[in-house]
Amino acid sequence: MGTIIRLPSASRDGSGTVKHLSEAADLAHAVHFYEEPSMLFENVAKFLAAGLDEGDRVIVIATTTHREGITRCLGAAPVAHALASRQLTMLDAHETLATFMVHDEVDPDRFRAVLEGILEPLRADAPNARIRAFGEMVDVLWKDGNSNAALRLEELWNEAASAHSFTLLCAYVMGNFYGETNAPGFTEVCARHTHVLSTEVVASSASFPRTREGALEEHVRSLETELHHRKGLEVALREALRDRSRVEAALRESVARERNARALAEENDRFKEQFLAVLGHDLRNPLNTILTTTRLMVMRTELSQESNRRLDRVISSGVRMQRMIEQILDVTSDRLSGGIPIMREPAHDVASLAAKVVAEVRLAHPTRHIELLVDGACLASIDPERIEQVLRTLVANAVAHGAVEFPVRVMVTASARMVRLEVHNGGPPIDADQRALLFDPFKRDRKTKGRSEGLGLGLYIAERIVHAHDGTLELQSSIEGGTRFRVALPRGY
Amino acid sequence: MLVVDDEEDIREAVREAVEMIGATAITAANGADALELLRNQRPCLVVLDLIMPVMTGQEMLAAMRKDPMLATLRVLISTSAPSRAPSGVSVLPKPIDIERLWDWLRRSCRCGRARAQRVHHAGF
Numbered sequence: 001m002g003t004i005i006r007l008p009s010a011s012r013d014g015s016g017t018v019k020h021l022s023e024a025a026d027l028a029h030a031v032h033f034y035e036e037p038s039m040l041f042e043n044v045a046k047f048l049a050a051g052l053d054e055g056d057r058v059i060v061i062a063t064t065t066h067r068e069g070i071t072r073c074l075g076a077a078p079v080a081h082a083l084a085s086r087q088l089t090m091l092d093a094h095e096t097l098a099t100f101m102v103h104d105e106v107d108p109d110r111f112r113a114v115l116e117g118i119l120e121p122l123r124a125d126a127p128n129a130r131i132r133a134f135g136e137m138v139d140v141l142w143k144d145g146n147s148n149a150a151l152r153l154e155e156l157w158n159e160a161a162s163a164h165s166f167t168l169l170c171a172y173v174m175g176n177f178y179g180e181t182n183a184p185g186f187t188e189v190c191a192r193h194t195h196v197l198s199t200e201v202v203a204s205s206a207s208f209p210r211t212r213e214g215a216l217e218e219h220v221r222s223l224e225t226e227l228h229h230r231k232g233l234e235v236a237l238r239e240a241l242r243d244r245s246r247v248e249a250a251l252r253e254s255v256a257r258e259r260n261a262r263a264l265a266e267e268n269d270r271f272k273e274q275f276l277a278v279l280g281h282d283l284r285n286p287l288n289t290i291l292t293t294t295r296l297m298v299m300r301t302e303l304s305q306e307s308n309r310r311l312d313r314v315i316s317s318g319v320r321m322q323r324m325i326e327q328i329l330d331v332t333s334d335r336l337s338g339g340i341p342i343m344r345e346p347a348h349d350v351a352s353l354a355a356k357v358v359a360e361v362r363l364a365h366p367t368r369h370i371e372l373l374v375d376g377a378c379l380a381s382i383d384p385e386r387i388e389q390v391l392r393t394l395v396a397n398a399v400a401h402g403a404v405e406f407p408v409r410v411m412v413t414a415s416a417r418m419v420r421l422e423v424h425n426g427g428p429p430i431d432a433d434q435r436a437l438l439f440d441p442f443k444r445d446r447k448t449k450g451r452s453e454g455l456g457l458g459l460y461i462a463e464r465i466v467h468a469h470d471g472t473l474e475l476q477s478s479i480e481g482g483t484r485f486r487v488a489l490p491r492g493y
Numbered sequence: 494m495l496v497v498d499d500e501e502d503i504r505e506a507v508r509e510a511v512e513m514i515g516a517t518a519i520t521a522a523n524g525a526d527a528l529e530l531l532r533n534q535r536p537c538l539v540v541l542d543l544i545m546p547v548m549t550g551q552e553m554l555a556a557m558r559k560d561p562m563l564a565t566l567r568v569l570i571s572t573s574a575p576s577r578a579p580s581g582v583s584v585l586p587k588p589i590d591i592e593r594l595w596d597w598l599r600r601s602c603r604c605g606r607a608r609a610q611r612v613h614h615a616g617f
Contacts, residue, residue, distance in 0.1 A: 284573045289502035291588040296509055
């Protein structure tokens with residue numbers, strides 16, 4: 001057990017040595033040098049227990065292993081109780097340091113803000129309670145070789161202790177100060193504290209013998225010091241090794257956890273995609289039968305007009321369902337094989353595809369005005385079925401979402417290298433936040449009413465088809481200009 | 494005409510469509526059964542599904558190409574996934590467009606049974 005020495009320079013009442021740690025509540029800013037962590041745990045636990053008994057608010061800022069050691073000495077149950085009642089606050093030294101260190105230097109403003117963040121809720125809880133803290137961030141800094149930052153941090157603690165009036169205990173492992181380079185550091189640390197709680201060895205080194213026996217004694221003592229030095233190094237090394245293996249274990253665990261999570265997510269995605277692909281395929285067969293058979297009925301017969309209308313409803317629902325299944329299969333094939341497969345035909349006339357789609361949509365919406373403008377020879381190496389699909393999506397969307405009083409305009413133009421398609425409709429523009437979702441599968445705006453036509457995959461697939469043709473699909477939407485989708489396809493020959 | 498499809502409903506629907514223009518259809522549920530039928534019968538056109546148990550459409554097509562008696566038979570692949578059809582073969586996408594099927598049948602028919610008759614069309 002160490003002795004507490006009141007440092008003359010900081011002494012306020014000249015009362016001298018404090019014998020027991022429980023008396024340390026009177027200390028303003030004490031420092032404890034220790035050899036063995038077990039000694040530290042015991043001493044800190046005493047310091048903290050005295051505070052807890054008196055109803056002080058207690059703060060511990062320590063490394064993980066030291067928090068564990070202190071908790072062991074205090075007893076797990078009292079610690080849990082004190083933590084739950086917020087009488088005790090435990091923080092990690094490394095994490096707390098990270099909140100105010102900037103480029104290996106203590107940022108004073110950040111430090112003050114962090115400290116205020118710790119103290120404020122305590123004062124709110126119990127405005128009159130005394131505050132008592134144990135911290136070893138300084139030791140962490142010292143061990144990292146950043147003694148300047150440690151000393152600066154001590155000064156900031158002093159500033160804080162006088163401003164907020166609380167009792168602070170710091171600790172350094174003695175090994176920090178063995179060896180020549182750190183010898184002056186020890187004095188510097190002492191100078192920044194009101195009290196020193198030292199090991200016997202350090203305490204006795206305060207006297208300097210002058211006799212020959214004294215010199216021999218001093219020699220023995222220096223050998224003892226050397227022994228202590230080595231012991232200290234060994235302790236520090238053991239502690240560092242323990243810290244390292246703990247960090248490595250944590251790292252391994254987190255890597256394994258992350259790998260598991262990723263594997264699970266990938267498997268999930270694969271399952272979803274395969275499920276959709278299989279489902280799509282199996283749904284398609286019976287639907288094909290329904291459509292073919294119903295069409296046969298419509299074609300063949302002498303049915304009443306009413307029956308024919310009913311069959312037409314069956315067919316149009318079937319066609320809608322078929323389109324959704326095709327969309328699901330397109331999205332899964334896009335995801336599974338990294339793109340939508342296309343079968344290019346050289347020099348295909350894009351304008352004739354546009355004419356075909358426009359004619360179809362006019363037939364389905366006889367009251368809507370749909371204009372087609374063609375300029376130039378619009379030949380490109382494309383998959384005609386897929387580009388027709390793009391056109392159908394864009395024109396159908398323009399009819400569905402455009403204001404009725406404006407025409408829908410489809411333009412096909414050609415330049416030396418590109419064929420461009422443009423589909424324009426008037427009416428209110430598409431919101432900016434909705435625009436981002438338009439090309440995202442399954443992320444259709446749920447708030448949008450009255451659009452139960454499909455899965456909202458049309459634009460996503462259109463974009464993927466254009467992408468597979470090395471083209472681009474762009475959207476412009478404004479109050480004045482209406483909504484305009486532009487597709488640019490390289491001619492490809 | 495020979496219809497090869499593992500779905501009985503499809504086989505029957507296609508047979509009905511074929512008969513509407515006066516032609517006849519024989520059916521098989523897989524490639525192996527179809528090859529068996531082709532030993533004794535010689536249709537003008539084979540409408541062939543791809544994904545079938547026992548023997549797939551691709552396997553049957555390969556077997557036909559190796560057999561000099563069958564190599565010249567006209568084959569129309571009927572599939573929901575036209576992009577997966579083997580190259581060099583005509584494709585009739587599913588669901589089957591009946592008018593297109595009739596066109597094919599009339600063009601392939603050597604025996605004159607498929608008639609260019611007009612069928613009442615309800616229009617849809």
